[in-house]
Amino acid sequence: MIHILDILKKIALFEGLEDSDLAKVAQVTKERFCPKGTILFREGDIGDAFYLIKEGQVEVLKKDGGAEKVVKTISHTDKDNFFGEMSLVGGAPRNATLRTSTDATFLVISKTDFDMMLRLNSFIALRIMTALSSRFRAATPEAAQEVKLGKLVVIFSPKSGAGKSIFAANLASGLAKLAKAKTLLVDLDLQFGDLAFMLGLQPKRTIADLVENPTDKLEVFKEYLVDHKAGFAVLAAPKKPEQSEMINSSHLRAFVELARKHYDYVILDTHSLFQDLTINAMDMADAIYLLMLPTLNHIKSMHQCLKVMENLKYPPDKIKLILNRDGSQHARSREEIEGGMKRKVDFTLKDSWPQIAALIDTQKTVFEQDSSSEYTANMVAIMEKLTGQTFAKEGKKGWLSSLFG
Numbered sequence: 001m002i003h004i005l006d007i008l009k010k011i012a013l014f015e016g017l018e019d020s021d022l023a024k025v026a027q028v029t030k031e032r033f034c035p036k037g038t039i040l041f042r043e044g045d046i047g048d049a050f051y052l053i054k055e056g057q058v059e060v061l062k063k064d065g066g067a068e069k070v071v072k073t074i075s076h077t078d079k080d081n082f083f084g085e086m087s088l089v090g091g092a093p094r095n096a097t098l099r100t101s102t103d104a105t106f107l108v109i110s111k112t113d114f115d116m117m118l119r120l121n122s123f124i125a126l127r128i129m130t131a132l133s134s135r136f137r138a139a140t141p142e143a144a145q146e147v148k149l150g151k152l153v154v155i156f157s158p159k160s161g162a163g164k165s166i167f168a169a170n171l172a173s174g175l176a177k178l179a180k181a182k183t184l185l186v187d188l189d190l191q192f193g194d195l196a197f198m199l200g201l202q203p204k205r206t207i208a209d210l211v212e213n214p215t216d217k218l219e220v221f222k223e224y225l226v227d228h229k230a231g232f233a234v235l236a237a238p239k240k241p242e243q244s245e246m247i248n249s250s251h252l253r254a255f256v257e258l259a260r261k262h263y264d265y266v267i268l269d270t271h272s273l274f275q276d277l278t279i280n281a282m283d284m285a286d287a288i289y290l291l292m293l294p295t296l297n298h299i300k301s302m303h304q305c306l307k308v309m310e311n312l313k314y315p316p317d318k319i320k321l322i323l324n325r326d327g328s329q330h331a332r333s334r335e336e337i338e339g340g341m342k343r344k345v346d347f348t349l350k351d352s353w354p355q356i357a358a359l360i361d362t363q364k365t366v367f368e369q370d371s372s373s374e375y376t377a378n379m380v381a382i383m384e385k386l387t388g389q390t391f392a393k394e395g396k397k398g399w400l401s402s403l404f405g
């Protein structure tokens with residue numbers, strides 16, 4: 001008898017997986033018997049499962065004018081006796097109809113079961129994404145992008161409380177106000193995200209409503225956003241934590257793709273887990289900002305986080321390490337942290353306790369008031385690197401006056 005692990009090993013999608021991972025994939029693989037003449041799926045259907053022929057034969061049909069014609073048959077003994085692997089990671093429509101031409105048995109992995117397995121095994125997601133993204137990088141020539149896309153910025157930290165959300169909100173506000181850029185801020189902290197609240201916004205709709213009615217039209221997409229008076233838009237986290245489960249990485253990929261055609265910057269605030277969704281976000285991103293506090297537990301977690309991220313083989317300058325709350329009480333110094341992690345910190349954000357606390361109380365960003373704090377200046381420096389523009393001129397003509405002058 002052929003072992004299921006040996007079968008799965010041959011599928012390119014699973015090439016980065018270890019045997020223990022494959023065993024988990026095997027657990028969500030089901031055997032299904034289909035009598036002769038069964039239609040497995042039709043051309044144009046959205047792919048929702050992977051099929052491998054264990055026994056029997058299928059016909060591949062394609063539309064030709066009005067009628068469907070058999071273009072080939074595939075039997076279990078053929079080398080390529082499986083189809084739809086990519087539908088497991090966010091499927092394009094099926095490019096043909098499949099019908100059994102004998103009684104047949106399949107090994108089937110449904111996208112729903114696969115997603116569930118990935119949710120519980122984020123490192124399998126990570127390894128699949130790693131293998132996939134290197135394949136894509138090899139396959140897509142640069143010239144394939146004719147439209148100029150907005151920059152995707154992902155904000156992540158292995159620990160919560162690192163200051164991601166405050167940073168994300170201020171970044172969006174600063175890009176809108178100083179760079180006059182069309183900016184979208186997305187709250188991907190799906191269970192307890194509070195960006196909208198932090199910004200004093202009352203969204204009528206959230207990301208959960210959007211994925212219930214996916215759209216590829218900008219005007220419709222905008223109905224799910226809430227506008228901030230500083231000039232950026234927000235896609236809010238679901239109102240109830242349990243709605244977080246509605247949102248998967250194909251939803252994310254679809255709306256990010258749409259948003260990047262219209263916004264100069266799309267900023268994704270995340271929660272502190274390596275998970276299918278966050279990894280997909282990082283993979284698509286132009287820049288990843290990793291935030292940490294100057295404390296031992298953050299240093300340790302960030303060190304582990306960076307090790308895992310090495311496997312993703314991103315270009316080195318895609319990842320920026322930000323040391324937040326620099327100079328706070330009991331903080332480790334920047335030099336000590338860099339020495340311990342054997343990596344340079346790219347940016348620091350000064351600890352500005354009373355100011356940041358006041359901002360949260362008044363639901364404002366630093367760019368909405370006449371603030372000349374070090375935190376604001378640090379934010380400006382980060383934004384200058386990101387945009388390639390200069391905002392911080394010496395003296396009165398600097399970014400302060402462009403805001404309030």
Ligand SMILES: Nc1ncnc2c1ncn2[C@@H]1O[C@H](COP(=O)(O)OP(=O)(O)O)[C@@H](O)[C@H]1O
Pocket residue numbers: 157159160161162163164165166167324325326349350351352353354356357360375
């Ligand atoms: N530079 C800073 N100075 C002072 N307080 C900060 C700073 N950055 C973040 N904080 C505080 O840290 C807390 C956590 O910030 P938040 O953005 O919600 O973290 P995360 O989104 O990473 O969980 C907030 O209450 C905020 O007041």
Ligand SMILES: [Mg+2]
Pocket residue numbers: 164165166189270
């Ligand atoms: Mg947060």
